[in-house]
Every structure is written in C-alpha cells, then in structure tokens.
Amino acid sequence: MDKISLAGLAIGMVAIVGGQVLEGGHVSSLVQPTALLIVCGGTLGAVLLQSPLHIFKRGMWMAKWVWAPPVIEQKRMIDQILNWSQLSRREGLLALENHIPGIKDQFTKKGLQLLVDGADPERIRELLEVEINTFEDEWRQSAKIWESAGGYSPTIGILGAVMGLIHVMENLSDPTKLGSGIAVAFVATIYGVGLANLIYLPIAGKLKYYIMRMVASREMLIDGLVGIAVGDNPRIIESRLKGYLL
Structure with a gap:
C-alpha cells in the first residue's frame, strides 16, 4: 500500500x-449530485471518445498502481545478471540455457535466449530496444487517459456552471428555485477543477513515474546482457548497472 x-x-x-x-x-x-453527474459523466464521455477501448481498459487497470505500486526489483535483477555473468565466464554462454525455463518475464526470457543463441551484442540491443519503445508507447498512452481527464474536467465543470446559470435565468420569477441553480453552477466548477488537480492529473503523474521505472529496469537488463555478451568483468557490469538505481 x-x-x-x-x-x-x-x-x-x-x-x-x-x-x-x-x-x-x-x-x-x-x-451537489447534479453537478457531480455533469462533470464525471461528461469527462468520462470525452475520454471514451478519444481512446480506443483497450487503451481505456488498461488505463483504468493501471490506476491501482496509485495504491499498490508494481513490483520493480532492480537490485534483485542486478544480482541475477551478475550471477549469469559469472556463470558464463566459468562455463560459457550455453550454460545459461538452463535458466531460461524458470524465467517468467517474457522480455527477460527473450533477452537471455538471444544471449544464449550467440546473437551479436548490438543486435541484442537493437531487438530489445524496439520492444522497449513499443512497451513505453503503449503504457504511456494508457496513462494519458488520466491526463486527458484532467484536461477535460475543468472545461466540463464550466459547462455545468453555464447550465446552472441558464437554469437560474429561466426561474428569475421564482426566487425559491434560484438557490439550487446557483449552487449547481458554482459547485460544478469546483468539481471540475478539484477532480482534475486532486485526482486525475496526480494519478497520471504517478503512473508515468512507474512506467519510467519499468522502462529503466528493461534498459538496465539490456545493458547487463550486452555486457555479458562482450565479456565484461562482472565488477564492471555491476558498477554500470548500479547507475540505474533510484
């Protein structure tokens, strides 16, 4: 938590x-339930209109990271890479093949398989970086639905305020109905600005932070695998990988 x-x-x-x-x-x-309906419903509709369904679903799923962050074990990954480096120096790259079935992460598994297959170091980097770029683009697009909600919400709040004022103008002859219309007008603006700056934009910022950490971990893995491929000393690899730690 x-x-x-x-x-x-x-x-x-x-x-x-x-x-x-x-x-x-x-x-x-x-x-003011009416104001909340206008702001939340209007914002949801705008976000749905601009986003493909799979992007929207992933963005909503990612919101749980605000309360339960994804596990990013960079130190454990460094230890794992150093273990592979030492093993490859003792027994050769083919000795790493026995470790592949036990790896759950598909990106890590692919990288280690390329290393075992004897792929050129630069080729390993090139292939894996393509996957990183695709991964980062897809997940950032999903996080952007919250950023978009933060942009739409204040405007929808103003729309709710205008609707409330229209209601007021229509009932100038009946003072008993003026209060509710004015309340909806001002509270809609509060909801729009408040939700954007207290909920939507902060969520977007935190999701982008975790995506950045995940991308950095994958780049660290590439650096480690390339170091093993070129035969760098494990201490040199360790020193370089520790630069990725936050």
Missing part, C-alpha cells in the same frame, strides 16, 4: 473541506 498517495489525497480533501468550514460555510453545500 502506497501510504503517501493516501496521505496526499486525505490532506487535499481535508484542506478544501476545512477551508469551507473555517469560512463559515456548510459541508453540505459542496454536495
């Missing part, structure tokens, strides 16, 4: 609600 995400969300909400109370307002005045 990522405690800093929970803390950030809680602090943001407490600050807004607390400010409302300190100003003498009521928390209930911030609760």
